[in-house]
Amino acid sequence: MESRDLYQDIILDHGRKPRNFHALEHPSHFANGHNPLCGDKVTVFLEIENNVIKDVSFQGRGCAISTASASLMTEVLKGKTLEEADKLFKAFHAGVTGGEVEAMPEVLEDDFERLAPLEGVKGYPTRVKCATLAWHAFEAALKSGEVGATVKTE
């Protein structure tokens, strides 16, 4: 696999100019993700109302892969129900770890497609955690609510 396939334009773009890159003032949920091995740090903020992700944002420091992944994640999660978000997470995780990806319901197909550029990391076992860090923080935020939490990936 060529480096250029991993570092596609969309990844470089989101790595340099991450979207939704700020804190939420009144998050209903948030969590910190930390990869102690490489020092990548991300905080994911959520505003959830009636089971729907009204708003989602993140802050942090990390490599292009982890920043782009967090950025793309916030884009696809906005407006999703928690069930839909969970489906996307599971499919994304399977995709980047080389697992079996379940077919997406039609409404999520486009969103899942947006995450496809990150699938390149499956050829780089040491980089998979960069791609999943924000998603693990998202999951931890859901569980811990407004008190926040910290997850580590190593």
Next chain:
Amino acid sequence: MSALLDPRRVKQDFPIFANNPGLVFLDTAASSQKPNVVIDRVSDYYRHDYANVHRGVYRLSARSTELYEGARETARRFLNAADASEIVFVRGATEAINLVVQSWGAAFLKAGDEVLITELEHHANIVPWQLLRDRIGFTIKVAPVDATGGLDMAAFESLITPRTKMVSVTQLANATGALLPVEAIIRLAHAQGAKVLIDGCQAAPRLQVDVRALDCDFYVFSGHKTYGPTGIGVLYGKRAILNDMPPWQAGGDMIETVTFEKTTFQQPPARFEAGTPDISGAIGLATALDYIESLGRAAIEAHEGALTEYGMDKLSRIDGIRLVPAGQRRFGILSFAVEGIHPHDVATLLDGKGVAVRAGHHCAQPLMEKLCLDATTRASLGIYNDESDIDALADALKAAQAIFAR
């Protein structure tokens, strides 16, 4: 004759390169590759001479013991220690430091005492002291780096006081390649009555080390960074100091007599080598040390010194690359930042070109914090590297920049 090192010939001694064509290995600071002589010696030992040591009456065990103790003598020579009994075989530098902390430290440190380390230390020379401090209540002082990335000697000197009982410092900082003035450090420490431990992990494979000339009290290094096997390392301790230290682990081999009421212990080094040791590791390490000697320590030092200069020059000519400051003298290790590209992305992109480097905090998080870096990319040299490896690194860095410049 002070022969020059011929890295092309040296490379042929290391089968990893023939088995991985195109590999540009620049991560020797993490662990070195192994020459054929070491790989062969370990398997030959198992094929011809293996038995447990210090136990059997039979000849095979006696031969194995002789080889193991011969390895100790080789390590003594490598460090120019006065006596082989000053060489304790351990798993590596980490275990060596933990041994000193848990045996010497627990016996001789008390509340109110101070242990002085530096900001340039590997976690292995920070955390063991913290664990003991939490039990005993002494203070850990940390000598800072100055603006050039070297140890701030004025600050260091002011931090040594009569309360300082131990000064534990690296000779060569693994995260940045900064060389520390250990001779001066040892003199200043001894003047205040403190003991000195030198972490020689990065220095032992690169520099000529003479523990008697240094007059350090302890010196530690890892075999796997010194072209030897994993799982073996050396703790050197002055005889008189080791004599006064209590055992730290207990079991077979380290005792004199055992009754259920009272046990008496062996003299050093056996006192500190409980249980069956890593016999093949020690023998393999001795072969590695002999191999290093056969190339010539002075030749290695000259070669890696020149290659470090070459690398600094080459990298400083690339726009957007900034070497992490490493004080007055950088040796064998080039730690750098690439503008606009995170070290992990750099390392992945270099790997795509067959160039193996390390990216991360290099087990020196406090130093990274001080230098305001989350991580760096680190290229480190070994005896098999030459200018072509540095050239490949520079080319791969330019290619990485091109990919990110899109």
